[in-house]
Amino acid sequence: MRAFIAKLKDRDDLVEIEKEEDVKFGVGAYIRKVSDTDGPAVLLKNIRGHSVPVLGGLFASRRxxxxxxxxxxxxxxxTYLRALRNPHKPKLVSNGPCQEIIKKEESADVTVFPNPVYSELDVGPYITMGVTISKDPETGIRNAGLYRLQVKDKRRLGLWASAFQHVSVHLNKAENQNRPLEVxxxxxxDPSVLLAAASKTPYGMDEYxxxxxLRMKPLELVKCKTVDLEVPSxxxxxxxxxxxPxxxxxxxxxxxxxxxxxxxxQSPVIEISxxxxxxxxxxLAGLTGMPTTDNHVLKGISYDATVYEELRRTFPDVRxxxxxxAGGTRNILFxxxxxxxxxxxxxxxxxxxxLNSRPKLVVVVDPDINVYDPVKVLWAIAFHSQPxxxxxxIEGLPGFRLDPSIDDDGSSSALGIDAxxxxGRKFPEMVNVPGVENIPDLNRLTRA
Ligand SMILES: Cc1cc2nc3c(=O)[nH]c(=O)nc-3n(C[C@H](O)[C@H](O)[C@H](O)COP(=O)(O)O)c2cc1C
Ligand SMILES: [Mn+2]
Structure with missing residues (x-):
C-alpha cells in the first residue's frame, strides 16, 4: 500500500489534509466528496483523539x-483473467512490518484505531477495507474476502457476509463440527490483495x-501469532x-x-485474540454507499471479467x-x-x-455500443428495441437481500432487454461529424 501511495503522490492524485477531522462522519464526508467528483485519494493526518492517520478513497475513482x-x-x-490463469504461490517469511507491535488478549484493543462511522444511520464504527482470511475446516484451503466488520467493543467485531460468500461456507463447516473458525x-x-479479495475468484482458489x-511475483506472508493463518507481511x-460456533x-x-x-x-461475531x-x-478507510464508491470500483473490473468468461464459454459472440x-455492481448488466x-x-x-451474480436487468447491445457508456446503452434501448x-x-428468481424492492418471500423478477x-433489417445511416477525431481534448487544454 505504501508503494501505491508513493505512486499516487507522483501522479498528483493524493491530497493531504491537515485540518482536524472526526472519525464520526468526517472521514466518510471526505471520501463521499472525492467519490462524487472523481477526485484524488485523501490522507487525513489529524483525526480527533487518534494518533493514526487515515487514508481514504483509494478506490473512489476508476482511474x-x-x-x-x-x-x-x-x-x-x-489482466485479472491472466492472473487467474497464472497464480503465484505466496512466500512465507519469518517476520514483517505488520508485526512490529504485538498486542495479545487483554492488551489488544481495536477501538484505539480510527474506525470511521461512515453514513448517518450506521449503527456504529466499521472496518470496511479489512481482508478477512480463513481456511476451509475440511480441506485447509485458504480464502480471503472483503466483508464489513462492525466494531462492537475493544475485542469484538460483527461479521456480515452473504450466505454464498466463501467465509460463510467456512463458517458453516466449522459450525457443523461445533468448532470455532479462526480468522x-x-x-x-498491497492493492493486488484487495483486488483479489474483492473478486469472484472460484471457491477453493487461494486469493493470495x-x-x-496480479503482481507477477509471490506475495510475502508472515504467520499470525495466535491463529494458524498467514497475512501479507x-x-x-x-x-x-x-x-x-x-x-x-x-x-x-x-x-x-x-x-x-x-x-x-443475526450475524456471527469475531472474538479478537x-x-x-x-x-x-x-x-485504510473505504466508503460503501450510494454508487459510485470504493466498493463498486474495487469489485467492478473483476466482476466484469468473471461474467465475460462465463458467458463467452457458451456465447463466443460476446464482445x-x-x-x-448504478446497479450496485450487480443488479444491472450490459x-x-x-x-x-x-x-x-x-x-x-x-x-x-x-448466472450466479444474478443481475435484475440485462441489456444486450450491438458491438458498436460502448457498454461502459450508459448514455449509449440507453440510446440503443431507445432506438433499437420494441418492448x-x-x-x-422471469419471475421468482432469488432476490438480492440488500435490494429493498424484492418480494416479501425474498424472490425477485428480472428483466432482459434486447437492444x-x-x-437482417436495414437501419438508416447513423449521424456522424467528419474530422472530430483530429480535434485535441480542449477540456484538458483549458485546465492546464
Ligand atoms: C469494500 C467492500 C466491502 C464489501 N463488503 C461486503 C460485505 O459486507 N458482505 C459481503 O457479503 N460482501 C462484501 N463485499 C463483496 C465481497 O468482498 C466479494 O463478493 C468477494 O467476492 C467475496 O470473496 P469470496 O468470494 O472469497 O467470499 C465487499 C466488497 C468490497 C469491495
Ligand atoms: Mn474466495
Whole structure:
C-alpha cells in the first residue's frame, strides 16, 4: 500500500489534509466528496483523539482502480483473467512490518484505531477495507474476502457476509463440527490483495495466489501469532481472532452498495485474540454507499471479467460486458455481442439472468455500443428495441437481500432487454461529424 501511495503522490492524485477531522462522519464526508467528483485519494493526518492517520478513497475513482491493476481500460479484464490463469504461490517469511507491535488478549484493543462511522444511520464504527482470511475446516484451503466488520467493543467485531460468500461456507463447516473458525483481518494491504479479495475468484482458489498473479511475483506472508493463518507481511494492521460456533448477534444497519441501509440481522461475531501492527500504521478507510464508491470500483473490473468468461464459454459472440456501478455492481448488466442467428440475444439474456451474480436487468447491445457508456446503452434501448417483442421477464428468481424492492418471500423478477438492431433489417445511416477525431481534448487544454 505504501508503494501505491508513493505512486499516487507522483501522479498528483493524493491530497493531504491537515485540518482536524472526526472519525464520526468526517472521514466518510471526505471520501463521499472525492467519490462524487472523481477526485484524488485523501490522507487525513489529524483525526480527533487518534494518533493514526487515515487514508481514504483509494478506490473512489476508476482511474486508481485501473492503476492498481496496472492496466488501461481496454486491458483491465485481461489482466485479472491472466492472473487467474497464472497464480503465484505466496512466500512465507519469518517476520514483517505488520508485526512490529504485538498486542495479545487483554492488551489488544481495536477501538484505539480510527474506525470511521461512515453514513448517518450506521449503527456504529466499521472496518470496511479489512481482508478477512480463513481456511476451509475440511480441506485447509485458504480464502480471503472483503466483508464489513462492525466494531462492537475493544475485542469484538460483527461479521456480515452473504450466505454464498466463501467465509460463510467456512463458517458453516466449522459450525457443523461445533468448532470455532479462526480468522485474521489484514488492513492496509498491497492493492493486488484487495483486488483479489474483492473478486469472484472460484471457491477453493487461494486469493493470495491470484494477488501474486496480479503482481507477477509471490506475495510475502508472515504467520499470525495466535491463529494458524498467514497475512501479507506488509499489512498496516492485523486483527487475529475466532468466530465461535452458533453465536449470533444483531449487526447493522450499515449504508450499503445499493444506496440504502442494510440490516445484517443475526450475524456471527469475531472474538479478537491479538492485534499486530506497524510502529507507525496508516489506517485504510473505504466508503460503501450510494454508487459510485470504493466498493463498486474495487469489485467492478473483476466482476466484469468473471461474467465475460462465463458467458463467452457458451456465447463466443460476446464482445464486452459491464456491471455499471448504478446497479450496485450487480443488479444491472450490459452485454455487447455480434449476434449471428435469430434468438441468440434472447438465449444470452436467459443465460445471464441465471448466472450466479444474478443481475435484475440485462441489456444486450450491438458491438458498436460502448457498454461502459450508459448514455449509449440507453440510446440503443431507445432506438433499437420494441418492448413488446424485445423484452423478457422471469419471475421468482432469488432476490438480492440488500435490494429493498424484492418480494416479501425474498424472490425477485428480472428483466432482459434486447437492444440490438433486428437481424437482417436495414437501419438508416447513423449521424456522424467528419474530422472530430483530429480535434485535441480542449477540456484538458483549458485546465492546464
Ligand atoms: C469494500 C467492500 C466491502 C464489501 N463488503 C461486503 C460485505 O459486507 N458482505 C459481503 O457479503 N460482501 C462484501 N463485499 C463483496 C465481497 O468482498 C466479494 O463478493 C468477494 O467476492 C467475496 O470473496 P469470496 O468470494 O472469497 O467470499 C465487499 C466488497 C468490497 C469491495
Ligand atoms: Mn474466495
Amino acid at each position: 486508481r482502480g485501473l492503476w492498481a491493476y496496472e492496466a488501461q481500460e481496454e486491458g483491465a479484464l485481461d 485474521a483481518v489484514a488492513l492496509g494491504v 495466489e491470484v494477488a501474486g498473479g 506488509s499489512s498496516e494492521i492485523v486483527i487475529e481472532g475466532n468466530v465461535p 452458533n453465536v449470533r448477534e444483531e449487526e447493522g444497519p450499515f449504508g450499503e452498495v445499493t444506496g440504502y441501509y442494510g440490516d445484517g440481522g 491479538a492485534i499486530t501492527h506497524r510502529r507507525d500504521p496508516i489506517y 464486452a460486458v459491464h456491471f455499471p456501478s 452485454i455487447s455481442m455480434e449476434s449471428r442467428y435469430e434468438g441468440e440475444t434472447k438465449a444470452i439474456i436467459s443465460a445471464a439472468l441465471g 413488446a417483442k424485445d423484452s423478457v421477464i 440490438t438492431r433486428p437481424l
